[in-house]
Amino acid sequence: MGRSDLFVQVVAQGLAMGAVYALIALGYVMIFKAVGVFNFAQGDFMMAGCFLGLWLVSTGTIPLFAALVLAVLLSAALGVIVEIVAFHPLLESPSRSYLMCTIAVGIIFREVAKMRFGADPLRFPNYLGHGVIKVGGAGLSVQYIWITTVAAVVVVLLLWFFKRTKVGKAMRAVSEDREVARLMGIDTDFNMRLTYAISSALGAMAGVLIAPVFFAFSEMGRSFGLRAFSSFVLGGTDSIVGAVIGGLLIGLMENLAGVYISTQYKDVVSFVVLIAVLVWRPTGLFGERGEQRAG
Amino acid sequence: MLKLENVYAGYGERLVLEGINLEVGDSEIVCLIGANGAGKTTTLKTIMGLVRPQKGQVNFNGDMLATQPVNRIVQAGISMAPEGRRVFGKMTVLENLEMGAYLRKDPIGQDIEEVYRLFPVLKERAKQPARVLSGGEQQMLAIGRALMAKPKLLLLDEPSMGLAPLMVEKIFEIIRRIWKTGTAILLVEQNAAMALEVSQRGYVMETGKIAMEGSAAELRRNPNVRKAFLGRAGERR
Amino acid sequence: MMRKLVGIALCGLMVSTLFLSACSSAPKEVKIGLVVPLSGGSAGPGINLQRGVMLAAEDMNAKGGIKGMQVKVLSEDDESNPVKTVNAVKKLIYEDKAVVVIGSNASSCTLAAMDVAAKAKVPLITPSSSSDEITRQGNKYIFRVTASNSTQANALVDYAVQQLGLKKMAIVYASDDYGTNAKEAVVARLATHGLTPLAVEAFQPKDKDLSSQLTKVKATGAEGLFFLAMYDPCALAAKTLQQMGYMPQIMGLGALTNVRLVELAGDAAMGIINTQMYVPEGKTEADKAFIEKYKAKYNTLPDYYVALAYDSMMVAAKAIERAGSLDPQKIRDELAKTKDHPGLGGNLTFDETGDVQRSVKIVKVVGVNPPKYEVVWPK
């Protein structure tokens, strides 16, 4: 494998991982826009979706793809239930209570997963095959191409949803001014539930996309969720495009740093870049909330 | 059309409205004036269902609104342009208008055109995010957005706040035009002189109670009103 | 009347004499201490180690025990925590008066408990701790039944170079005690063949993404990859390599022969080779009998932990027999003389450091559903 092949390989892997971070980060964005709080359970929604998929597949009664789609839908429902039971009562409380609640929900998710599935990683069915497309000396896995494609389609659909549909626009309105949105006749409770449904489904999608390579384990929400969180902050916390670019950048940076600098420093490099960007632009690459506050 | 009977309301433990009685007749402009913190905004929010009355009734054409959700109240035919305009800054002017029509199932193209006729500047800026509009333009958008619900009764909370005198004139001119199309208006204002000029009747609020009521002309003549609200504005005339 | 009384007294005397003589001439017990993780993350290996020791003790007792003395095994759980190992070994030696202690599993636990055994002058036999450090301390009371990392590395590297003809090698290792020690052993043996690894990459045991390390390995074009870590990260590595369309020969030191590796990695695990002390092949009569008994009792095949523990107990029993005494010092001296003991996985000889001289097998994953292994070395 030549130098340029190596570069292609690293960039392709970085983009695929970045696409996964972006999907999870979009969930962070949605909740932050709706409630102005970091949802620290977002990574664990991803883990929950993954285990739901595993459980549905293991029942053996449902075709594989149907099981995965069902897992994403069930995760959406789970998001709604958690919103109603845990988060909704805190909507008018100080945001630190809400934040603590998201942390607590994450812990509960992880412990339940540990009790039900154990602490060790579990094999996830390899439904995307493991074909490899040779590009020069580099090998691009079909699975990574799928991950990137699905993430791209989801992002485009999401952008379309927020830009073009009535419900999507209403969600934007609620995220800007919940009280005035109510004055428009928008059912803000329903909206909040829909927000959780979508963000949880996004996490679940990321989960079932990467589990065939990285397995399903109860702590997966933490290791992938942390990178996604960096992506979300880098992108500016309230921008869909920002989360996507942030995810791709973190994915690229950690892979480039791992190969061209040192594997010991791959995480350090992403965090240094993140901090540097925040010093230079406190609102992140695409954030606007900070400007508004100042204004 | 609208009748508040002995309404008590507030925020949590804090009681703000202490027995409000107020009426708006069909195709009437009524203004509500009062000092800062008297409870004017709270009165409007109570009508809209954003604040729940603890006691008393809000009767709208026979509908008892006090226990209904906001969207039912909007559907019944009341909409509001809130204090401080509060347009959706990141959404375009057109999207703001669409949000105003959120509950409507019928086509809204014609009503958008009508709002554009009322506020031509909004048409020019249709594709721009609302936050780039000037204060006056944002006020026009807030009113336009409220009109998109096709209300029978329009609640306006301090539409002239923070605007240049020329713009204030313009806004009041528009309020008059809206009223002429047959929409009843309940107008909350700091600018009592202008408010009493466009209105037919008025109420004066003092710390959660209606202190005075009467025709606009009566109130304009009332020495207490003159002293409290028409001070400088009155001298200017 | 008098006669009657005398009769009763005589009877009583006889009975008590009988009783006393029965007591003094009855075979005493041989107390063997066992300390392994029976709970926590390493409970799996620990339970199998315990089963192996128990099975060996039962076999001995069925044959009449050691010189007529029954073997009694006293088990302690150390949860794979060195502090608990130290306490357990103290208890077994000073309170329970064990004459030999078998344990523990993790190298760090054995390293911590060794000094306690030496101070008490009681032999400690570790069935499965493979760190080279254990037999490098000059401790006279430690004996090891599994091959050390460097013994395993020597066998594996020799096989890779001489049998598979691999020249371009890379190493990926976990930056913990085991991985670091194993890496050094592999690098040293490669050097004797005049080879330098093209890439040596570390990862944190908690890392969940190894793609950077493996991309670097891929870039070197290595044909052989020594993966020196536990089976979970190896499954991840096998999967990631499969994603890259790059299939070097993956080789492990002892840690990769686990059904979980194959379960997790699926067909990506095919062809992985790993050093091994024991495979239930049933080639000797003793092994056949062992497998039969184990299967009858636990309804599954014995793994190398069971075999290593069984051998540890048997080596101890033979030493006690030769010593003809329950004096731990004498038992230690006999243990040190162990030569060509016919263990389940091959003959065992202790050298002067207490380390074992034994053959190392190399097994290969040849089936994934169900998992299947084949011994590829010795042929």
Ligand SMILES: Nc1ncnc2c1ncn2[C@@H]1O[C@H](COP(=O)(O)OP(=O)(O)OP(=O)(O)O)[C@@H](O)[C@H]1O
């Ligand atoms: N959300 C709230 N929670 C608690 N108290 C509130 C809230 N909103 C208003 N108040 C209090 O209720 C009282 C009446 O407020 P309100 O906004 O109705 O007055 P206003 O007449 O509209 O005043 P202004 O002319 O300043 O707009 C004030 O004392 C205010 O502090």
Ligand SMILES: [Mg+2]
């Ligand atoms: Mg007010």
